[in-house]
Amino acid sequence: MIEPKFPDNEYERQRAVERYDLLDSLPEESYDNITEIMSYITKAPISLITLLDNDRNYIKSNCGFPLNESPRNISFCGHAIESEDEIMIVEDARKDKRFHDNPLVENHEAIFYAGVPLVSPEGYKLGTLCIYDHEPRQLDEAQKKALLSMSKQVVSLFEQHKQNKTLKNIKYKLEKRNLELDKFASVVSHDLKSPLANIISLTELLEQENAGKLNEESKTYLSYLKNSSSSLKDYIDGILKYYKDDILHSYKKETLTLSTLISEVKKIAVPKNDIKLEYSENLEVLNINKPVALQVLVNLITNAIKYNDKSTTEVTIGLETSNTHYHFSVKDNSKGIPLNHLNTIFDLFTTLGQIDKDGNIGTGIGLATVKKLVESQGGEISVISTEGVGSTFSFSIEK
Secondary structure, eight states, X not given: OOOOOOOTTHHHHHHHHHHTTOTTOOOOHXXXXXXXXXXXXXXXXXXXXXXXXXXXXXXXXXXXXXXXXXXXXXXXXXXXXXXXXXXXXXXXXXXXXXXXXXXXHHHHOOXXXXXXXXXXXXXXXXXXXXEEESSOOOOOXXXXXXXXXXXXXXXXXXXXHHXXXXXXXXXXXXXXXXXXXXXXXXXHHHHHHHHHHHHHHHHHHHHHHXXXXXXXXXXXXXXXXXXXXXXXXXXXXXXXXXXXXXXXXXXXXXXXXXXXXXXXXXXXXXXXXXXXXXXXXXXXXXXXXXXXXXXXXXXXXHHHHHTOOSSSEEEEEEEEEOSSEEEEEEEEOSSOOOGGGTTTTTSTTOOOOOBOTTSOBOOSOHHHHHHHHHHHTTOOEEEEEETTTEEEEEEEEEO
């Protein structure tokens, strides 16, 4: 018997095997199906998918063989990965000086062997797809082709397994980071909102106690201080809301009418009833995530009011349906959005620099939150706008 040599790139090859995280893994149907098919096609009693580990030949899938691993120094597969041939074929191991007194031959009657190296995309030979028989024989061309084709399928499964593992790791890291961000947002909100509230209250108190005593410059400074503090408070509230709105995604869908939904929107977004709000209820009932729909409509209508320079704010809500989605539109007569900003208004922290009716500039969080909520419900959102005329936001929510 001749022991198989280790490849010159053994260290790199071994690291490649380990990256797939398949050693000592549980049996998997996708691999077992392949070995069963190869056993059937080649009419061989034994078919294996193996991975060559440091000192063993680990058997990932086993059809007809009593072991799940064997020593690497007696493995046929160790020779196969060193072979220059696409398929290493041993017609009668008893007559081959490499194997004639091999324990696999003597104890398990491994007389015939055919193995195809499993080659990673980087070129490392990881193991083999192989068959054994208990008597001397040959393979026809169709059987050889099947072995070669199936070896590529095995490598594809290896790659898929590695990619799934990578995606799971990324998902875990993202979930952990989101938890950290959520915690950070809560801590920052709590730690900053209270001092800001104190600053705003003290500024207002200072204005009241010194009414008539302050010069114009002092009034300007106080106004700037109060407005800046209020803007920062809104910014912090927006960040916290952006991360907290994930809770809304989990609410179950419920049945309600559009008029009921609009009624609740008006209570929140239009407390003074000082706008012209129209809608046509062309559907008897909706089955929808109510908190999400409510939050989206409130945000869009609030923006229509805040950024409106007309004598009367007009908002029209439309609703259509398809087989899979509800399609909403919110049309207003606001200032409109500059053409060069239409592609970025849904990005977090993107602002247009426009001043609302109260003299404040937006935080760039509201529309990002709207987009996040809509997409969480399997929908999309878009906008068309003409400066000085108004905007129409269209969004869909999956039924």
